[in-house]
Amino acid sequence: MRLFQIPQSALLNVVVRVTYRSEWPDGFGARGWKLDIALDDPEIIASTPSPGERINTSVLVHDILDHYVSGFPPSGHRNEAMALIQLGTRTGSDPRPDYEQMVDEDLMHGVVYGESMRSFLPPRVVQLLPLDVISGKETIDFLVNILGHDSLRSMFVERFFELGYRGVPLAQASWNRHGLGYERSTAIGTCLQWLLEEADQLLVNGAFSFGTGFFQIDNQVCQITLKEPLNTAFNKPV
Template sequence: MRLFQSPNVVVRVTYRSEWPDGFGARGWKLDIALDDPEIIASTPSPGERINTSVLVHDILDHYVSGFPPSGHRNEAMALIQLSTRTGSDPRSDYEQMIDEDLIHGVVYGESMRSFLPPCAVRLLPPAVLSGKEIISFLVNIMGHDSLRTLFLERFFDLGYRGVPLAQASWNRRGLGYDRNTAIGICLQWLLKEADRILVNGSFSFATGFFQIGNHACQITLDKPINIMFSKLV
């Protein structure tokens, strides 16, 4: 039974039992991220401290909030949205990105120089430097721990700057920003139901779409089977 006629947001998704991504991951991806090698497919499993899955994060905290699914700046803003929606602390995710990427001179979506806060950029020479060269230069001046702290503060600063942008994006789509927690829980339930059907049926591939409204959400699988789940928010 359809719970609504005109959903505010429609998001297409694809499922594979094994993605050709070098990891052999099983799970779901947003169709807008199918060609992005940085986006790994995710299962419906929530995190240890978070009651919704990575796919719901990608849908609500990235797509609906207006932040593309990859790039450190976008993730900084999306993780604050996740925190607002679920009560999670983004610190550990920020620290992981610092230790795995930034401290090695790697920034996705922009240059290291443009990602750094102005106070750090003013310390750099005018010469063109690679990301690794910038990190080496700053470590020599500030020390490793101070630079790590600066990056952490930068993540929080960028993240909170994204709050009004996300609120405006939700409003433009006709969704109530204060409904984000309830909508997230609803999408999580729908995702688990659709995933259960695909796993139990041993399907290797499926496509479908979420329909998201303030008062009801729905997931429809259109290939290789046609099935729909709806739920009130």
Template sequence: MIQYLIGIIDKSFKKEPLTMSLGNNSLKDVQQYPTKFLQILSEGVCLPVTYKQSWDDGFGARGWKLDVTIGDPQIIASTRETGQKINTSVFVHDILDHFLSGFGISGHRSEAMALIQLSKRTHSDPRPDYEQMVKEDIINGMVNGEPLTTFLPRQLKELLPSDIEMTNREIISFLEQKIGESTLYEALVDHFFTLGKAGEEHALNSWKAVGLDSEKQTEIGLALQNILEVIDLKVEEMEIEELKGFIRIDNKQVSFAVQEPNGLFEGYQAAVSS
């Protein structure tokens, strides 16, 4: 099975990459992803991933990255570790809730939409994450992926003076004085919910476009996490410095294969529960 997968990948990844259709920077057309980052197969998809014992990206973390995220300064490598309350890793979140859902990997608007997908997949509450992003980032005038003025909801932008240029921090201070800190805080948290839910149809269409059943989000996520548990422990125990591989996902199983089999690290697969 692994050799068959590698054969498919070797052929298909030699095609000329397509031009990515950006539109809104947070919304991506999954069918227009360059083929070097996503191959849509007759059943499911195949994604190239890279593991490093230590990434030379300013963070130095051990872990995995989707190849499409390599070079993005906002992305830190992630391992099999999950949240205390949610049985899914950041790496699985990046794959399923961001990339395959047609959202940007980084950026606050993208994260708002991806967290709704995470909540549907794991039955988690996105509010704590929304609140954290408001407290740590937005209130401090920091927005990733777009200007603060385009990120803010219409009712807040309408309060800003049109004849005065302000820095992001000055904009936040102005709004705090205008409507109060607590009111601004709640308005921003509510805005994250609005942004997140606005991406639901796009995510459904994205999964459908690549042949994945959105009603199996939970089961596919668990299978992918199971694969990650195995391969991440393996590379850690073997003290592998770098490994390049492919993750294949369809509605029946998830599998991992190395790009250059060396006999030391085998492929793995996990069934998707029906």
């Protein structure tokens, strides 16, 4: 595809700044990209442009469209519940495996990111808890004793779905505020994925260890502009 420059005035709707490193100092040595708004969040690991096995866009595109544009911060279980419904709407993926993974790895061990266990639980379940049960681990131990492990696990998965679908009107309103058509999310996601792969390949081929830039997102065309270590831009019609 031929690349061409588009005046910045034609791409005013959404600007999302990103940073690339060949190796992030995060304890994992990850190569990839992060949103600048999440640079200081240790829960957010840099991601490569590779799409998932079941999903045709990458984690960074998920962070841009299903979190940032949809109005959900990039960390926290409640935010991820809502963002994964957006991912499913955009790509046709089933959020259940991701919900189950978060339940098994975090919630069943008493860990909830972004809020307390009590505030995350459905009100009908909170009513079962004694006042002296405070920590997340104490809450899980108590509920396993009265509900059983499998029933509690199923309840958490359904809670993720409940919270996720609550976010649909919030996301639609956020896309509208950004001047973007919610019905364009699939096409915009595919466009951003192509741009990300092009920019990433340029940095990899040049053996660059660091890069900064920004996406500009519009209903008709999207662009990624690299500012460091070189100044160039790629764009593509949606």
